Amino acid sequence: MFCYQCEQTDRTQATPGCASAKGNCGKDATTADLQDLLIYAAKGIAQYGALARGLGSPDREADRFMLYALFTTLTNVNFNASRFVAMLREAAQHRDRVKSTCEALAQGVAAAQPGGAALWQPGNDLAELQAQAALVGINAGLPQVGEDVVGLRALVLYGLKGVCAYAHHARVLGYESEEVYAGVEAALVFLASEPTQAGDLLEHALALGNLNLKVMELLDAANTGRFGMPEPTAVRVTPAAGKAILVSGHDLGDLEALLEATQGTGVQIYTHGEMLPAHAYPKLKAYAHLAGNYGGAWQDQQSDFANFPGPILMTSNCLIEPLPQYRQRIFTTGPVGWAGVRHLEHHAFAPVVQAALALPGFRETAPQETITIGFARNAVLGVADKVIDAVKAGQIRHFFLIGGCDGAAPGRNYYTEFAQGAPDDTVVMTLGCNKYRFNRHEFGDIGGIPRLLDLGQCNDSYSAIQIAIALSKAFDCGVNDLPLTLVVSWFEQKAAAVLLTLLALGLRNIHLGPTLPAFLTPNVLDILVKQFGISPIGDAQADLNAALARKAA
Known part of the structure; x- marks a missing residue:
């Protein structure tokens, strides 16, 4: 395996990246390799999908599959190799169906036939699939094109993974867009062409940024x-006596279905991590x-879940290897999975409810404490x-x-120090699970306007x-030109x-941190610094003073 898509990637070697039997996220080499191959298979689907779209017959089923498939390859989503083997077989079926559509629509008219990923056929067994994966990983072509081009390809791919994840969240709520599907296909076709020009790669990366804005707007509408x-709401962060289920991840539709399934059962539902904005x-x-809400951000889940006296439902993403203390009472749904x-x-949550009724739940009610959320754009x-x-x-x-994202790596206390050090005549807006670094701090208000405004999940960047x-x-x-400074904490795609x-x-x-992405080579970073003024975080107080001085000037 070789993977450097997330912030926790191994940086102890000369070339940053996880390249051993298991990555720092807990993903084993087999699963990592199968994920690389699934991305390659998705490129092949997109090649025929784009042709079908041009012939006036886009394939919605294939488009949905590509969103889901790329979502499963995000950091801390799916660690189950057997599910990737099944998805690879499914990918070939989608590709072949769309190919047949193209051939039927062409009706003998000469048309360019895609090559490369479009010609891939799945190996007969796991060993053959792994052999195929070795040829198509993120470092494919490195000796020929160099680390800058490979890094820019990675920037496009990882941005696309995020786009697909957000689009999938919108899709499961019934909101889809042909413009989005066409954009995803175009990005995959571009990557399938094995681009080598830095300018083209950066242009496509920014085009994905524009596409993601449309996707976040779609998800906001969903x-x-x-x-x-959303409306300002005080949320209890201490437990009350009774049977309980904990819901983590990001999927609000799954939460709604579980709330429906537990109506009248006496089971209480608690959110965790990025589900807090619900x-x-x-x-x-x-x-x-x-x-x-119970517990903190995703990286605290092993202690949070172990201490929670009921079952856990993990939706969408941000899963860490389940510990023995709760492995028998955690359930996954959607793209997330662990062997x-x-x-x-299909929201068949009866086993979760049954587990909640069998487990003790909270025996006592703790003194009530609350935090206030819900400061979306309206x-x-x-x-x-x-x-x-x-x-x-x-x-x-x-x-x-x-x-942005929280995480366990050293240096993330920077965000706590920055937020708590912000002067009393400033306002702090926050979103994503990074908020857990400071959302229990008492910030006060300015003339009735709260100094801490929690905008919601990471996708609520649209509100910001x-x-x-x-x-x-x-x-x-x-x-x-506004008196506004962006301090972004990144972790995944x-x-x-x-x-x-x-x-x-x-x-x-x-300001980007706690470390810069490993796939951004010095030359690529230099481009981003010169064109966009991106800078790594430094000392919290020094960065705070510099931001205030720059705007004051």
């Missing part, structure tokens, strides 16, 4: 259309047994006049957006962008997609 506009949606918080852990499909822009007046009056000097655009219009300036969106929108001077 979430708000299904569950209502409490701000009117339709979800209307369920009286949505009891509160030996029971996987549930909530913030609803008081935009007060915000603008406070800025003009000098009551609000600066805005900081401190958000809309807030920034609205403020720039109100102040008749560009977004880069959804964050890569969001970063590409910010760059595509022309946002500059983003």
Whole structure:
């Protein structure tokens, strides 16, 4: 295996990347290799998919499969090699069906036949699949094209993975877009062509950023259309006595289905990690047994899950190897999976409910503590006049957006220090699980405007962008001229997609950490620094002072 797609990649060797029997995420070499091959298979589907689209017959089933397939290859999503073997067989079936459609539509008219990935046939057994995977990994062609081109290909691929993950979240809620599917196909076809020009690769990376903006808008419409506009909400973060289920991951549709399945059972539902924002949606918080949030960010799950006295439902992503203490009471659903852990499909959550009724639950009610969430764009822009007046009056000097993925690597205390060090006349907006670094700190308010505004999940970057655009219009300036600093914490490929969106929108001077992506070579990083002003995080107080001084100047 060779993988360097996430922030926790091995950096102890001369060439950064996980290249041993098991990656730092817990993914074994077999699974990693099969994921590489699945991406290659998806390129082949896209080659024929783009042809079919050009002939007026896009294949929705194949498009949906490509979203799901790429989602399963994100960091901390699916670790089950047998499921990848099955998906590889399924990928070949999709490709062959779309190929047949193209041949039928062409009706003897000469047309260019795709090669490369489009010609792939799955090996007969695991050994043959692994042999195929060895030829198509992320480092394929390295001796010929060099590390800069391979790194830029990785930037495009990893951004595309994030796009597909967000698009899948929207799809399962019933929201799809032919424009999005066409964009995903185009990106895969581009990668299948084995591009070698740095300029073309960067151009396609930024195009993915624009596509991801459309996807985040689609997902925002899916979430708000299904569950209502988020509204400021106090969420209990201490348990109450009773039977309980813990839901982690990102999928709000799975949470809704579980809430329905537990109606009238006496079982309380707690959210974990990136599911915390669910409490701000009117339709979800209307369920009286949505009891509160338990624990912290994804990297705390082994201790959080071990201590939770009920079953756990893991949706979508951010899974770590389950410990023996809870392996028999954790369930997965959707793209996520681990060998030996029971996987549930089609919202058939009866086994989770049965486990909750059999397990002890919380024996006592702890003293109530709450945090306030739900400051999506409508909530913030609803008081935009007060915000603008406070800025003009000098009551609000600066805005900081401190958000993204959390993680276990050293250096992430930077975000705690930065947020808590922000002066009292500044406002901190946050999103993603990075918020757990400081969301229990008491920030106070400025004239009734809370100094900490939790915008939601990582995909709620869309809300942050809309807030920034609205403020720039109100102040008749560009977004880069606002008293606003972006401090981004990245970990995996959804964050890569969001970063590409910010760059595509022309946002500059983003502070990125805790370390820079290993696939960004010095030459590629130099391009990003010169064109977009990206900088690695440093000392929290020094960066804070510099941000305030730059805007003050």
